[in-house]
Amino acid sequence: MDEAQLNHARRRSVAQTAAAIGVILLLVGALMFVLSSRQESRALDAELGQVLTMAEDVDDPPPGQVLARRATGTDAVEVTSSASPELVGVLKDALRRQPTRYDTDAADDHPVRVQIEHRVDGSRWAVAADLAPLRQRQEQLGIALLVAELAGLAGALAAAALLARRAVAPLATALTLQRRFVADASHELRTPLTVLxxxxQLLLRRARTQPAEQLTDQLEQLVADTRALGEVVEDLLVAAAEHQPPPDTVVDLAEVAREVVASMSVYAREREVELRLEVTGAAVVRGARTALRRALTALVDNAVGHVAVGGHVTVTVRHRDGRIAADVTDDGVGLDPAEADRLLGRFAHGSNGTGRRFGLGLALVQQVAQAHKGSLQVGGAPGRGATFTLLLPAY
Structure with missing residues (x-):
């Protein structure tokens, strides 16, 4: 899964969440509209029923209403004087019906509600109420609910976006960690595989011209390099799968430097670079032997890659101010001290050097140094070589 897929998944999650919330808001709004409309309609019916019950004549109905009456034994109809001709006709027709309630139009765009009552004295009464106020209130309620739903939908989109971002964040972190591990593992394995x-190749060439017993030293070194490669793989797998901290053991950094120089010497000779070692005795630190070897190997590999044919790389391990310093010095293209911090960043590299370089070595060395409560120092000048110092607390 790449970043494009994660972004697509996040957008899809936002859309689905917002759609679900939008449907819920729509259903709730529709339910509220129906219930509110029914409540107002029932209130109007109750009001009309009360008017019919209490009416004694048709002269003074409540505002917005018109009364009509037909007395017992006569066809004459009395209607409120303010009624329009159309409404008079509606009420006369209503008085011929059985008691009921219905909605009709008294004229164009003039809806009314008519309610009919037959009294025990034989008289018939009808009342008509203008439905325009009720319809207007319903329209206002619908608009208010629509605005509320739109606001709720906007809030749902914002909340869904936030939740989706939080939900996808662990996946993005896992993807970043996966890519970082692949890049780190590839870089860590590149140099040992190149040395092997x-x-x-050297052994194959010598095997064609020399007796087997003269190749013992080279074969032993090949076995040692293979063992070191296996330790690197195991170290990486433990760190990735078990999330365990590196082992904390007593390590002689001078001995580690001897192993690195012995391992990298053939690789350096193939590039016609002289690799030298200068140690003055034991240099004991605490930490992970495999990680420290990887760090020194990366520094030597970096130095060899930036030295021209006939150049020199020197590994020096010594005590300095109560600490252990492992210097890897070359007389190659050098560097600008102002770029030192940038070169220690991931995927950063100088413009010079040979081979395909990914800018991970120095960043990984710095990580190893920091894990051992130490530091990586950079020195040099353009055209005058460079020195990288792994400085660790002495044990």
Whole structure:
């Protein structure tokens, strides 16, 4: 899964969540509209029924209403004087019906509600109420609910976007960690594999011209390099799968430097670079031997890659101000001290050097140094070589 797929999943989650919330808001709004409309309609019916019950004549009905009456034993109809001719006709027709309630139009765009009552004295009464106020209130209610639903939908979109971002964030973090592990593992394995390949080629050439017993030292070094490669793989798998901290053991950094120089010497000779070691005795620190070896290997690989044919790389391990310093010095293209911080960032690299470089080595060395409560120092000048110092607390 890449970032494009994560973004697509986030957008899809937002759309689905917002759609679900929008449907719920729509259903709730429709239900509220129906219930409110029915309540107002029932209130109007109750009011009309009360008017019919209490009416004694047709002269003074409540505002917006018109009364009509037909007395017992006569066809004469009395109607409120303010009634329009159309409404008079509606009421006369109503008085010929049985008691009921219905809605009709007295004229164009003039809806009315008519309610009919037959009294025990034989008289018939009818009242008509203008439905325009009721319809206007219903329209206002519908608009208010629509605005509320739109506001709710906007809030739902914002909430869905936030929730989707939070939900996808762990996946994005996992993707970043996965890519970082792949990049780190690839870089960590690149140099040991290159050394193994170079040593195997050298052994193959010598095996054609030298007796087998003269290749013992080279074969032993090949076995040591293979073992070191296995330790790197195991270290990476433990760190990735078990999330365990690196082992904290007593390590002689001078001995680690000897192993690195012995392993990288064939690779350096193939590039016609002289690799030298200068140690003055034991240099004991606490930490993970495999990680420290990886760090020194990365520094040597970086130095060899930035030295021209006939150049020199020197690994020096010494005590300095109560700490252990492992210097990897070369007389290659050098560097601008102002770029030191940038070069220690992930995927950062200088413009010089040979081979395909990914800018991960120095960043990984700095991580190892920090994990061992140390630091990586950078020195040098353009055209005058560079020195990278792994500075660790002495044990």
């Amino acid at each position: 390949h170079t040593r195997a």
